[in-house]
Amino acid sequence: MLVLVIDTSSAAVTAALVDVSGQATVRAERVTINARGHGELLAPSIAACLSAAGVAPAELRAVVAGTGPGPFTGLRVGLVTAAVFAATLGIPTYGVCSLDALGDAGRDEPALLVATDARRAEVYWARYARGARVDGPAVSRPAEVPTDGITAVAGQGADLYDFGVPVRPERYPPPGSLARCAADRVRARAPSEPLVPLYLRRPDAVAPGAPKAVTP
Amino acid sequence: MSSDQPLVLGIETSCDETGVGIVRGTTLLADAVASSVDEHARFGGVVPEVASRAHLQAMVPTLERALATAGVRAADVDAVAVTAGPGLAGALLVGVAAAKAYALALGKPLYGINHLAAHVAVDLLEHGPLDEPCVALLVSGGHSSLLMVPRVGGEDVVELGATVDDAAGEAYDKVARLLGLPFPGGPPIDRLAAEGDPDAIAFPRAMREDGFAFSFSGLKTAVARWVEARRRAGEPVPIADVAASFQEAVADVLTAKAIRAAADQGVEHLIIGGGVAANSRLRALAQQRCDAAGIRLRVPRPGLCTDNGAMVAALGAQLVAHGATPSALDLPADSALPVTDVLV
Numbered sequence: 001m002l003v004l005v006i007d008t009s010s011a012a013v014t015a016a017l018v019d020v021s022g023q024a025t026v027r028a029e030r031v032t033i034n035a036r037g038h039g040e041l042l043a044p045s046i047a048a049c050l051s052a053a054g055v056a057p058a059e060l061r062a063v064v065a066g067t068g069p070g071p072f073t074g075l076r077v078g079l080v081t082a083a084v085f086a087a088t089l090g091i092p093t094y095g096v097c098s099l100d101a102l103g104d105a106g107r108d109e110p111a112l113l114v115a116t117d118a119r120r121a122e123v124y125w126a127r128y129a130r131g132a133r134v135d136g137p138a139v140s141r142p143a144e145v146p147t148d149g150i151t152a153v154a155g156q157g158a159d160l161y162d163f164g165v166p167v168r169p170e171r172y173p174p175p176g177s178l179a180r181c182a183a184d185r186v187r188a189r190a191p192s193e194p195l196v197p198l199y200l201r202r203p204d205a206v207a208p209g210a211p212k213a214v215t216p
Numbered sequence: 217m218s219s220d221q222p223l224v225l226g227i228e229t230s231c232d233e234t235g236v237g238i239v240r241g242t243t244l245l246a247d248a249v250a251s252s253v254d255e256h257a258r259f260g261g262v263v264p265e266v267a268s269r270a271h272l273q274a275m276v277p278t279l280e281r282a283l284a285t286a287g288v289r290a291a292d293v294d295a296v297a298v299t300a301g302p303g304l305a306g307a308l309l310v311g312v313a314a315a316k317a318y319a320l321a322l323g324k325p326l327y328g329i330n331h332l333a334a335h336v337a338v339d340l341l342e343h344g345p346l347d348e349p350c351v352a353l354l355v356s357g358g359h360s361s362l363l364m365v366p367r368v369g370g371e372d373v374v375e376l377g378a379t380v381d382d383a384a385g386e387a388y389d390k391v392a393r394l395l396g397l398p399f400p401g402g403p404p405i406d407r408l409a410a411e412g413d414p415d416a417i418a419f420p421r422a423m424r425e426d427g428f429a430f431s432f433s434g435l436k437t438a439v440a441r442w443v444e445a446r447r448r449a450g451e452p453v454p455i456a457d458v459a460a461s462f463q464e465a466v467a468d469v470l471t472a473k474a475i476r477a478a479a480d481q482g483v484e485h486l487i488i489g490g491g492v493a494a495n496s497r498l499r500a501l502a503q504q505r506c507d508a509a510g511i512r513l514r515v516p517r518p519g520l521c522t523d524n525g526a527m528v529a530a531l532g533a534q535l536v537a538h539g540a541t542p543s544a545l546d547l548p549a550d551s552a553l554p555v556t557d558v559l560v
Contacts, residue, residue, distance in 0.1 A: 057321045057322070079272060080272050087276045087280065087290075088290040203269070205259050206259075211440070
């Protein structure tokens with residue numbers, strides 16, 4: 001039961017083929033750290049995974065995509081790729097909050113903070129108790145993130161800001177964890193879900209006032 | 217695949233229209249467009265992030281609508297073409313990623329093509345093949361260019377001139393705002409102009425007699441100065457006359473230069489494309505001047521002049537039919553793609 005996994009919510013351009021029949025087993029993965037390379041790198045990464053695993057697209061059961069939160073332009077590349085890839089093959093799509101994959105990777109932690117780079121001196125964050133999300137996702141200044149009682153922090157935000165707790169090794173959403181978060185839905189043949197990006201911010205746009213006079 | 221009549225799907229997301237078109241050779245089968253123009257109206261112009269969000273939301277529904285209209289299955293198409301540029305970077309990226317996903321999932325060749333060349337090639341869907349060279353005038357909210365096109369749908373295009381400042385459509389939007397008309401400015405100005413006197417105010421015709429470049433920034437400022445002077449004097453602003461006189465200045469410069477370019481290049485055909493080609497005065501004046509100069513004019517119907525996926529598919533089909541080399545899967549979106557790069 002093979003699924004294509006895509007996540008472009010961070011600087012890690014992620015594609016993988018994961019077998020979710022039993023424990024999520026990664027059959028092929030390509031993860032490239034390039035914050036501005038999603039548009040160019042993602043499709044070749046998927047092609048490389050298919051080729052490495054010797055799998056044809058028609059053999060895939062579903063596409064699982066990280067829905068963010070993450071920088072908008074890169075995030076959209078992953079979501080539109082997942083949506084169109086699945087639509088043309090007639091297979092379902094399942095969305096996973098990208099932070100949940102980091103939460104899943106740290107599911108032995110009683111109180112985990114996941115923090116990723118939201119740029120503009122902010123982080124996207126969520127809190128997890130043994131893998132289950134208990135707060136977030138949200139976007140805040142690092143000082144405003146509730147850190148009471150946390151036992152560890154995961155995600156690239158931990159490299160950028162000091163949260164005063166041990167730092168776990170996972171920096172970006174691990175492909176196997178992304179697949180695990182959707183595995184029940186894949187196995188149950190749940191209805192396909194629209195992939196709705198978690199932007200968490202409105203577009204920066206302000207309605208203009210009256211036109212400025214050109215005559216001095 | 218029938219090599220001279222390939223079935224091609226085209227995707228367009230360079231601005232605020234999500235377009236998916238399907239053609240067989242030069243026959244239009246589907247032209248599905250979802251526009252986010254209403255979401256931009258209150259900002260007085262296209263907001264890139266708003267446009268990009270709308271493209272993501274509209275992509276699969278628009279794709280499915282195009283396939284249903286054409287009555288073909290996704291796997292039936294011979295190739296996928298997509299606008300690789302020029303346009304808004306974040307918006308282009310959505311379409312390029314969608315096209316790659318389609319091509320990769322179904323093992324189809326991918327063609328990243330130039331938006332401006334597609335505005336010319338779309339005429340093949342309306343008027344059929346053109347076996348002679350032509351001059352093309354492309355006028356929209358983002359572009360104003362004169363091109364020498366040895367073969368419509370071919371890989372060679374020579375730029376004769378382009379705007380040095382505002383695009384013609386941009387001048388329409390700015391003048392509309394000044395007159396209290398809605399965005400986009402083209403349709404309301406065109407409607408008002410029909411009731412006004414095009415000779416009421418002599419607005420400037422920048423660089424009318426020199427070269428093939430355009431300038432519309434001074435015209436826009438001249439209109440603003442004229443209107444402000446009226447308002448300051450406490451006099452009413454005859455907005456129909458302002459609209460008609462402004463529109464006349466734009467149409468006069470565009471057509472005068474296009475006719476001169478055709479004569480200069482020794483070609484007998486002129487194609488006009490882009491959103492501003494939907495303007496009634498531009499179409500009428502171009503026809504009148506082409507008739508007088510013995511030039512044959514080809515202007516697609518307004519629905520094919522504005523941005524759409526069919527124009528991308530139309531150009532893609534020509535490239536496929538002539539054996540062009542497909543693009544690689546790492547095809548970049550290029551917001552400033554030069555018009556001379558027809559295929560990336």
